[in-house]
Amino acid sequence: MKNFSTLDVVIIAAYLVAMVLTGLFFSRKNKNVSQFTKASGSIPGWAIGLSIYATFLSSNTFLGVPGKAFGTNWNAFVFSISMPFAAWVAAKYFVPFYRKTGEVSAYSHLEHRFGPWARTYAVVCFLLTQLARIGSIFFGIALTLQAITGYSMFSIMLVTGICIILYTVFGGMEAVIWTEVVQGIIKTIGAFLILYLIIKDIPGGIPQIIDIGMQDDKFSLGSFAPDLTASTFWVVLLYGFFINLNNFGMDQNYVQRYHTATSAEAASKSIWVCVWLYLPASLLFFVIGTCLYAYAHVHPEILSGVRLQVAAEQFPGASAAKLNEVAANLAPNAYGDKVMPHFMANKIPSGLLGLIVSAILSAAMSTISSGMNASATVFSLDIVKRYFKPNMTDKQMLWLLLSTTAIVGVLGMGTGIAMIGVKSLLDIWWELSGIFAGAMLGLFLLGIISRKAGNAEAVTATIIGVLVIIWMSVPSMIPDHLQYLRSPFHKSMVIVIGTLAIFLIGVLLTRFRKTPAKVHA
Template sequence: MNLPVIDLIVFIIITLGNVIFGASFFLRNKTSDQFTSGGGKLPAWVVGMSIFATFVSSISFLALPGKAYMSNWNALVFSFAIPVAAILASRFFVPLYRGLGSISAYNYLEVRFGSWARIYASTCYILTQMMRTGAILLLLALPLNALFGWNIKTIIIVTGIAVTVYSMMGGIQAVIWTDAIQGIILIIGALVCAAVLTFSMPEGPAQVFEIAAANDKLSLGSFGSSLADSTFWVVLIYGLFINLQNYGIDQNFVQRYMTTSSNKKAQSSALFGALLYVPVSLVFFYIGTALYSYYTAQPNLLPAELQDPSAGDKVFPYFIVNGLPRGITGLLIASIFAAGMSTVSTSLNSTATIVLSDYYQRYINKQASEKSSMTVLYISSIVFGSLGVIISLTLVGVESVLDAWWSLASIFSGGMLGLFLLAFMSKKVRNIDALIGVILGVLVIVWMSLSPLYFNDEDLLAFRSPFHSNLTIVIGTLVIFLVGFLSMKLFNKKQTQSV
């Protein structure tokens, strides 16, 4: 598909400008502390914007409108849980991590349960980020391929190299500042798109809501008690747990808590970044609903192959190319690209930080010099950027692998969150209690994640998880916490009786 030259120019200027701006931080990035925490001197609002941009990816930019177009606003309920997680993060998690003084989110687990817990969590995190980088690069390349006609593998390689270069050269300062700019571009793009849709309705803006209401497009889902369906309550509980995971144990977020000069500034940045996502996600869902009303009122504008409800994810990219004024299309494409770059750069920097703090300085060179530490950070950025590109290239055209990966991501993240909550909420739990809880919890998570993929025959249906997939992290986390807590109570009671 050939877009007007003005759109291509807008896209290239915004994207190339981000890369050059990020690389410009190289001269201010001479120590490992500056690379990983920016010397603890970054403005709170910039860090908050970075937290917001880290939360939003190119997947969100395209998938949320797609969900609203195909169904309703049920998935928006996820955002309702964010304020609760943000308040808990600012009240408990930020002071905890800043008080420990370690740039690693997993140092706390070692303090509580020993080195095995830190190695387990950090390894899961690294694996998660590698696959996340590969998946984001692929899912970022797909719409650009559809919009520009560029080769998917070329997009993956060029994007991977560009993000790796500015992440490596500029460290966390480049990541956070470019995140902030990319977040602003993303918000502007979404608002412009929403406005164009609203004022393009044949009978005026009110028609958006009339058609949406008539087709139950504004529903937040069923308020029933089913645990097998995506009800309001299932999505809300899932949102609470996944956001506690993000703010409590995800290195991407924890590392940002260390980049401001005080607890108060770190807390305000966590709240600002989290709460900003709520209205922006509302804009994304509104775009999806407005698209439905727009093409329902003017069905002749939508090609026949996109009128199938299952093709909803492709409607927004089609509108971006065919329904927006010239120049604005380039802005929206740049917004999508910026969201993906932000996610990838964050993953590369945080992974390099974990390699340095949790492995190199912990086990290989405890008295590491600044020169050797910076070398490790540079090499790690290059290695994981390259691995992300390779993983992305191997996933091209293999959609089922992506589905399997999202299931595996639940295995890693669920175990990490349960272990953290066990450490944080119960000071008497011992190493062995935590280990037993993690083993049983991960087994439950594996069963819930993979059983729908493998137990599809009639004879095997009884072995499938009866719960909605969103509840995987919820149930797995609760199993880890409850088993660990009960193990502590049981063994302590036996020891007391024997004495």
């Protein structure tokens, strides 16, 4: 590509090698399961908070958020606005609960409340969520590096995937947390560098960007109308609250970190460190997207290559005339994810480009590594040890964790490869996470809040809730002549309505029960 040089390759390679060496450094400590899964409870709260922040600030944020802001407006920023509300609930109620149980798995208590099926059900939903998340992040980083380097997306996923697998398997949770602390700092600096490089080439600077943004309504947070059928302010706020409640309250990625803290207070503090870092950081990426839009407004030539690339993907083998026709009619939201990689490849100087690519790599690696560790933990504890080998020694369990971590990494790469060709990185992740998270958050809340709910109510509510989620997620199941039976709600409402369906139906059935239920805890 235009500005990609040997120096950039050296910088990126050095970064990847440094991450692998970090894993090797911490490998000398990984002699038991407690160290691998929760760093023996020795991590300070501020470091855990930075680690959670780095997990939130994934390549989906680096690419998806500017792409969304470029193609539409700041409606998706409402997701970030919802975070403090979910964080308050998690810090006040969920963290003390998990610290009191002392169990590494976020889902073992569901078995105590409703039986083995509930635990397994939640674990399966979590693993599917993680595969979707890891895959979307692999896809995002490959999309960026392909635009910059010209290498195939498959090759990029393979190389980065091997490095991530190595340092995660070797280093365990302690390596994951401390590398994420560094990665969180690197990716934030990288974002400010990108913003500076965009603004300095816009005649008129920030006032010009504001004028263009105001003219085309790029700063809008969405409609405030009470409408649940479109992506209004309220729909995104509700979606964000429930997703973040799921993240902070029952996602193994975060729950496992609470156990690495030196105390319950430090664990609660980590949530707020993450929130107060992520709010301005996410705003920064929306600003980047709007600045890119303004840049393209005054430098329209930058979009010609992007539009042709998207047109060629939509119509492979088409004539040049056909591609030019399609490219000319593309809406901004059809190519938003590709604008920033294209800008980087053509406008950022050599050397500096390698540093910024390393920042984006760090965004991907932090989220993937934590997802791998968490997925391996729940699969090993909640599936293998629970059902197949309950009497494993600590050494056997450690080997199982190591091998499962590597397998999750490979499966995540495969999911990323399968996502090649999606139109919006942020949209595909939001849709998949809403489906899977909605299927388990309702059951979790039923078990925590309703102390009288029993197994029968939980099973019935979960079945009905899953049917509601399927109804909302797969409208094509209903034939066209019955389209009036399709869900009228926006797809972001899946987690909201799915969660409330399971919880409220469970509570309602408990009220109508005539005989006391057997409740385990």
